[in-house]
Amino acid sequence: MNKWHVPSDNCLICKGPQEVVIGVRERGPWERQHSYTRVLFCSACDVGELRAFDYDDFVVFEEEDDVMVWSSVMVTADVDQLRSIFACSSPLDHTCECAQHVRAYDTSVKANKTRLPEYGSHRHSPVGRTTVTVRTVDGLAEFVPA
Ligand SMILES: [Zn+2]
Numbered sequence: 324m325n326k327w328h329v330p331s332d333n334c335l336i337c338k339g340p341q342e343v344v345i346g347v348r349e350r351g352p353w354e355r356q357h358s359y360t361r362v363l364f365c366s367a368c369d370v371g372e373l374r375a376f377d378y379d380d381f382v383v384f385e386e387e388d389d390v391m392v393w394s395s396v397m398v399t400a401d402v403d404q405l406r407s408i409f410a411c412s413s414p415l416d417h418t419c420e421c422a423q424h425v426r427a428y429d430t431s432v433k434a435n436k437t438r439l440p441e442y443g444s445h446r447h448s449p450v451g452r453t454t455v456t457v458r459t460v461d462g463l464a465e466f467v468p469a
């Protein structure tokens with residue numbers, strides 16, 4: 324695995340380490356594929372994010388990037404709300420397939436995230452990101468565009 328393909332959960336703003344608040348879903352890591360969706364929180368910047376990482380070495384060269392990263396801002400109040408409404412006792416278990424984890428993943432896919440550049444000097448620039456918020460539907464936490 325090329326070093327550029329090692330995922331980073333660091334804050335896009337201050338580059339510092341972030342807390343993993345919710346492990347929504349993860350597949351891998353395998354040698355040629357790895358994907359995950361997480362909610363992260365930076366206490367230094369007092370802001371969270373919904374982050375999705377996808378590495379797929381099987382894509383056809385030059386048709387699609389092998390690494391894609393998306394992020395959307397989550398304000399601290401929404402991160403705190405998500406901690407309290409997330410209806411699973413193992414919020415950090417990326418492999419959990421309970422109704423709450425499935426709902427969170429499905430709505431995270433539909434949530435309007437911003438794709439971050441993976442290569443070049445603007446790699447993972449936080450500029451211009453969309454924002455997502457959370458709500459409870461039928462007792463389960465969902466992501467919704469702000
Ligand atoms: Zn930060």
Ligand SMILES: [Zn+2]
Binds near residue numbers: 412419420422
């Ligand atoms: Zn679960």
